[in-house]
Amino acid sequence: MRLFLKKLIDKTAIDCRTIGSFFGVNGKKLQRQYKKHLSSFNTWAPPxxxxxxxxxxxxxxxxxxxxxxxxxxxxxxxxxxxxxxxxxxxxxxxxxxxxxxxxxxxxxxxxxxxxxxxx
Known part of the structure; x- marks a missing residue:
């Protein structure tokens, strides 16, 4: 389920809160989890x-x-x-x-x- 949600968030222009509502998940929590664990946000080293x-x-x-x-x-x-x-x-x-x-x-x-x- 985790990889499915990551791919869905990465590939669509739908925000995490809306995607969360489709699956009965708290959208704000999904957004936080995506940022902290699923995306590469924390490991990106900006120039x-x-x-x-x-x-x-x-x-x-x-x-x-x-x-x-x-x-x-x-x-x-x-x-x-x-x-x-x-x-x-x-x-x-x-x-x-x-x-x-x-x-x-x-x-x-x-x-x-x-x-x-x-x-």
Missing amino acids: EHAHEWIIYPENLGTHLSIDEVALSQDELFTIVTNKEAKGKKGYLVVIVAGTKADQVIEHICKIDYKKKVVS
């Missing part, structure tokens, strides 16, 4: 620059979207996503702290040219 930018070139696709997100009043981020992933695994392409175009372009240009060319 030093992760507070400024993160790039996942393997998620690049032909249809991208860009949006600004405010995590708090002082924290603005620009996020580039792959629309083909539809919010699932492989959705996130770039996150950049701030909303200035030159900063975003600078980090997008770090993606290898061969990965940017889509046939």
Whole structure:
């Protein structure tokens, strides 16, 4: 059951609370268990620059979207996503702290040219 729930949470855009309600499990508890035990959240070692930018070139696709997100009043981020992933695994392409175009372009240009060319 544990692996089934992990796969279901990883592969769908449905939140843990909703999935928990399908199976008669406390959704908040399922969310906590997923974060602490099932996902790789605790073992992920972020790169030093992760507070400024993160790039996942393997998620690049032909249809991208860009949006600004405010995590708090002082924290603005620009996020580039792959629309083909539809919010699932492989959705996130770039996150950049701030909303200035030159900063975003600078980090997008770090993606290898061969990965940017889509046939």
